[in-house]
Amino acid sequence: MIKKVDHIGIAVRTLETTLPFYTDVLNLPLLGIEEVESQKVRVAFLKAGETKLELLEPTSEESTIAKFIENRGEGIHHVALGVDSIEKRIKEMNEKGIRMIDKEPRIGAGGAHIAFMHPKSTSGVLVELCEKKG
Ligand code: ZN
Secondary structure: OEEEEEEEEEEOOOHHHHHHHHHHHHOEEHHHHEHHHHEEEEEOOOOOOOEEEEEEEEEEOOOHHHHHHHHHOOEEEEEEEEEHHHHHHHHHHHOOOOOOOOOOOOOHHOOOEEEEEOOOHOOOOEEEEEOOOO
């Protein structure tokens, strides 16, 4: 069911000041930058072998990423597990008593279908389930 760690989400204040570390120091290929309006973030994906790094820059103070940075500073925000049949996985998690933040999948960066688990059910780790469609 879990295919791999699809990506690791990292909250940053600005992509502009953070990206050079990943692209110039670590030499990771930049796969693209896009704005996800529904989540009020600008997202940069970097390729780190089989896994990606997702840098999340808030575009509004209302963004959950802005609130995260305000409370905890920049840093690792979530771990995304690649799955198939995300609807089934959500149902399965519910049956196993795991609290989901998203009861239904929503559309995230790259058009992926995503759903977050509640950190109270995962020992404090924000876990995203992520299914690439098409
Ligand atoms: Zn993510």
